[in-house]
Amino acid sequence: FKRSGIRRKLKPETYLLQEENGNLFMNTGFRIDVSYNEATDILTFSPNGDYVRVNPKPDHPINEQ
Template structure:
Protein backbone atom coordinates (compact mmCIF):
# COMPACT_ATOMS: atom_id res chain seq x y z
CA UNK A 1 0.00 0.00 0.00
CA UNK A 2 1.39 3.40 -0.93
CA UNK A 3 0.23 6.40 1.05
CA UNK A 4 1.25 10.02 0.67
CA UNK A 5 2.15 12.21 3.62
CA UNK A 6 3.20 15.81 3.87
CA UNK A 7 6.59 16.45 5.38
CA UNK A 8 9.23 19.11 5.64
CA UNK A 9 9.04 22.86 5.65
CA UNK A 10 7.42 23.06 2.21
CA UNK A 11 4.86 20.37 3.13
CA UNK A 12 5.43 18.47 -0.10
CA UNK A 13 3.72 15.13 -0.56
CA UNK A 14 6.06 12.18 -0.10
CA UNK A 15 5.06 8.60 -0.98
CA UNK A 16 5.62 5.86 1.60
CA UNK A 17 4.98 2.20 0.76
CA UNK A 18 4.03 -0.46 3.31
CA UNK A 19 3.58 -4.20 2.93
CA UNK A 20 0.12 -5.60 3.64
CA UNK A 21 0.46 -8.54 6.02
CA UNK A 22 -2.04 -11.17 7.10
CA UNK A 23 -2.41 -12.59 10.59
CA UNK A 24 -5.24 -14.96 11.53
CA UNK A 25 -7.21 -13.89 8.44
CA UNK A 26 -6.89 -10.15 9.22
CA UNK A 27 -4.95 -7.71 7.06
CA UNK A 28 -2.74 -5.03 8.56
CA UNK A 29 0.25 -2.86 7.74
CA UNK A 30 3.06 -1.95 10.09
CA UNK A 31 3.95 1.76 9.85
CA UNK A 32 5.73 1.80 13.19
CA UNK A 33 2.39 0.92 14.71
CA UNK A 34 -0.25 -1.52 13.50
CA UNK A 35 -3.01 -0.30 11.18
CA UNK A 36 -5.75 -2.84 10.48
CA UNK A 37 -7.11 -2.87 6.95
CA UNK A 38 -10.49 -4.21 5.80
CA UNK A 39 -12.38 -4.09 2.49
CA UNK A 40 -16.15 -4.37 2.09
CA UNK A 41 -16.75 -5.51 -1.47
CA UNK A 42 -20.53 -4.96 -1.33
CA UNK A 43 -20.17 -1.25 -0.52
CA UNK A 44 -16.71 -0.79 -2.13
CA UNK A 45 -15.35 0.74 1.10
CA UNK A 46 -11.77 0.41 2.35
CA UNK A 47 -11.34 0.83 6.11
CA UNK A 48 -8.12 1.70 7.92
CA UNK A 49 -8.37 1.37 11.67
CA UNK A 50 -8.18 3.81 13.41
CA UNK A 51 -8.21 6.27 10.47
CA UNK A 52 -11.68 5.60 9.07
CA UNK A 53 -13.41 4.65 5.84
CA UNK A 54 -12.37 5.50 2.31
CA UNK A 55 -14.85 5.34 -0.57
CA UNK A 56 -13.73 4.94 -4.17
CA UNK A 57 -14.25 8.07 -6.26
CA UNK A 58 -16.15 7.26 -9.38
CA UNK A 59 -14.76 9.01 -12.46
CA UNK A 60 -17.04 11.63 -13.94
CA UNK A 61 -18.06 11.03 -17.56
CA UNK A 62 -16.30 13.37 -19.93
CA UNK A 63 -18.55 15.85 -21.66
CA UNK A 64 -17.96 16.16 -25.40
CA UNK A 65 -16.36 19.41 -26.48
CA UNK A 66 -18.81 21.83 -28.08
CA UNK A 67 -18.15 22.48 -31.73
Protein backbone atom coordinates (compact mmCIF):
# COMPACT_ATOMS: atom_id res chain seq x y z
CA PHE A 1 0.00 0.00 0.00
CA LYS A 2 1.08 3.56 -0.69
CA ARG A 3 -0.13 6.83 0.76
CA SER A 4 -0.96 9.48 -1.80
CA GLY A 5 -2.98 12.63 -2.33
CA ILE A 6 -3.88 15.46 -0.01
CA ARG A 7 -5.74 13.22 2.43
CA ARG A 8 -2.92 10.64 2.41
CA LYS A 9 -5.31 7.72 1.82
CA LEU A 10 -3.77 4.27 1.46
CA LYS A 11 -4.02 2.88 -2.06
CA PRO A 12 -2.98 -0.63 -3.12
CA GLU A 13 0.13 -0.95 -5.25
CA THR A 14 0.52 -3.61 -7.95
CA TYR A 15 3.88 -4.92 -9.14
CA LEU A 16 4.73 -7.20 -12.03
CA LEU A 17 6.17 -10.59 -11.09
CA GLN A 18 9.25 -11.09 -13.28
CA GLU A 19 11.54 -14.06 -13.95
CA GLU A 20 15.30 -13.94 -14.34
CA ASN A 21 17.43 -17.09 -14.65
CA GLY A 22 14.55 -19.17 -13.22
CA ASN A 23 14.10 -16.91 -10.17
CA LEU A 24 10.95 -14.85 -9.57
CA PHE A 25 11.14 -11.28 -8.26
CA MET A 26 9.29 -7.96 -8.06
CA ASN A 27 10.95 -4.62 -8.72
CA THR A 28 9.42 -2.11 -6.29
CA GLY A 29 12.33 0.29 -6.48
CA PHE A 30 14.36 -2.46 -4.86
CA ARG A 31 14.32 -6.16 -5.67
CA ILE A 32 12.06 -8.52 -3.72
CA ASP A 33 12.73 -12.19 -4.47
CA VAL A 34 9.68 -14.48 -4.41
CA SER A 35 9.60 -18.26 -4.03
CA TYR A 36 6.94 -20.89 -3.36
CA ASN A 37 7.45 -24.28 -1.73
CA GLU A 38 4.60 -26.48 -2.93
CA ALA A 39 5.39 -29.31 -0.49
CA THR A 40 4.96 -27.07 2.57
CA ASP A 41 2.58 -24.54 0.90
CA ILE A 42 4.78 -21.60 1.98
CA LEU A 43 5.25 -18.39 -0.01
CA THR A 44 8.53 -16.57 0.76
CA PHE A 45 9.32 -12.92 0.08
CA SER A 46 12.90 -11.87 0.61
CA PRO A 47 13.56 -9.93 2.83
CA ASN A 48 10.04 -10.00 4.37
CA GLY A 49 9.85 -13.67 5.34
CA ASP A 50 7.46 -16.60 4.99
CA TYR A 51 3.70 -16.58 4.54
CA VAL A 52 1.73 -19.71 5.43
CA ARG A 53 -1.77 -20.40 4.10
CA VAL A 54 -4.43 -20.34 6.80
CA ASN A 55 -7.47 -22.57 6.45
CA PRO A 56 -10.56 -20.43 7.20
CA LYS A 57 -12.96 -21.56 9.90
CA PRO A 58 -16.19 -23.22 8.66
CA ASP A 59 -18.37 -20.33 9.93
CA HIS A 60 -16.10 -17.63 8.44
CA PRO A 61 -17.95 -15.28 5.99
CA ILE A 62 -15.49 -16.11 3.18
CA ASN A 63 -17.00 -19.61 3.03
CA GLU A 64 -20.58 -18.38 2.72
CA GLN A 65 -21.92 -18.12 -0.83
